Amino acid sequence: MTDIGGIISEIAAEMATVEDRGTVASYIPPLAAIDPGHFGIAVIEADGACHVAGDADMAFSIQSVSKVFALTLALGKAGDALWKRVGREPSGSAFNSIVQLETESGVPRNPFINAGAIVVADMILSGHAPREAIGEILRFVRAVAEDDTIGIDEAVARGEQATGFRNIALANYMRAFGNLHHPVDHALGVYFHQCAIAMSCRQLAQAGRYLMMQGRVPGGGRIVSAARARRINALMMMCGHYDGSGEFAFRVGLPGKSGVGGGILAIAPGRASIAVWSPGLNERGNSKIGAVALERLVHRTGWSVFDPAAD
Incomplete structure (x- = not known):
């Protein structure tokens, strides 16, 4: 053994x-x-x-490990319709690359690069205020871990919001292609907070x-x-x-x-x-x-x- x-x-x-x-x-x-x-x-x-x-x-x-849990939650809400807005292929590019969004009409290659995770956050937002969507993600993580002490590091979330200019660019670019359905700051707020889970x-x-x-x-x-x-x-x-x-x-x-x-x-x-x-x-x-x-x-x-x- x-x-x-x-x-x-x-x-x-x-x-x-x-x-x-x-x-x-x-x-x-x-x-x-x-x-x-x-x-x-x-x-x-x-x-x-x-x-x-x-x-x-x-x-x-x-x-970005949080993207696994966000994807699981979004699939539970949207099912296979999620794949109309996010691909399932390796990107071959850096996690925060904007290049492929130009040639692929604002559809990210997969849900684990930043652009794809922002779309996933946008889908979790459906029918919710940002605070409610963030709470839903946190509750799911606590449930699968069976640990209610897990929380969000607010200092990290603020740091991401203050410095996340490339993510802001990605979100606006996808919004221009119609692949973000909620206000950019709402989707990004959910995304930054899920990444700040400790x-x-x-x-x-x-x-x-x-x-x-x-x-x-x-x-x-x-x-x-x-x-x-x-x-x-x-x-x-x-x-x-x-x-x-x-x-x-x-x-x-x-x-x-x-x-x-x-x-x-x-x-x-x-x-x-x-x-x-x-x-x-x-x-x-x-x-x-x-x-x-x-x-x-x-x-x-x-x-x-x-x-x-x-x-």
């Missing part, structure tokens, strides 16, 4: 010795102040066993369990259908690390979603929900040693989706 606790303790010790930890996201002031020396990891297995190491209980801004690795791994368990949570409650969980995982595999998604799939081989706060949620279907956090980023905006840690975890457990024979 694989000793998961021992493995992640070893990995945390190895990550503590790494000198090149990447660069924190300096364009969001509250994130620029985070110590890049932090590292946390949490693994929750299908039988409920939870293993943590490092700074696994320290809250951080999940940023969670620990333990909480994030808890929240990802429904994607590991074919749409269910422990106790049998269904969050989404098994088919929808499979499709969200497929999008995470193809698009979850922006223009670094192919490299992540090549090295790690798990569906994963990163955020510029340094967090990564990774799913080993049927086996585990995994969260890592290290705030230093690589040149593509993904956690530098977080990805290394996941690569080592998969190597030692055989949990890659391309190795179905693993124990």
